[in-house]
Amino acid sequence: MTPDDEVLVGRLRQQLKGRRGVSEQRMFGGLCFMVNGNMCVGPWQGSLVVRLDKADHEATQAEPHAGPMNITGKTMRGWALVAPAGIAEDADLARWVGRAVEFVRTLPAK
Template identity: 50%
Template sequence: MAYDERLAERVKPLVMMRPGFSEKKMFGGLAWLLNGNMCVGIHKDQLIFRLGKEDGGAALSEPHVGPMDITGRPMKGWVMVRQEGLVESADIQRWVERAIAFVETLPAK
């Protein structure tokens, strides 16, 4: 399954209107990088968010959230949110803001 293009169209305006973001096809999906660091992505029909180890670990207890595991090896500090957790635009916006808050702390690449 390719990535969900309708989901991409919901995310794109939330990130691409901000300075420092770029879009890149990655791991069979689509990713948005902030200052060269991956911030948000789509894998199949789930959104990927880079939250850092502390917030990423805490987010795993939230509904519809699981570890980012597309290779059989979960990545700490990253989460995947299933469609059920992305129903409202405000849901996506909240996750995007959390990811941006973390990625802005990283040095630019």
């Protein structure tokens, strides 16, 4: 993980502290935050990876600072990569994290 990722992990821990069903799992050379066993949010090279409803993919991609999640070379529908400018303020990070947690809670627990 990059130093920026380490800082973001600390901020994510603060955002997710006390929420039920949240766990951390190492993957893709970094750390992912899970909700009820489903991937939810995590850092990626200083940006924030968020999981959201596939049905809202195009609208999410059109939001400021949001772009496609394609770390494998293929865009992953239902995921967005939020640039550092889009999560610079704690309120902005909280909004993205809240949306992701809300969506992931609709998925069956693993």
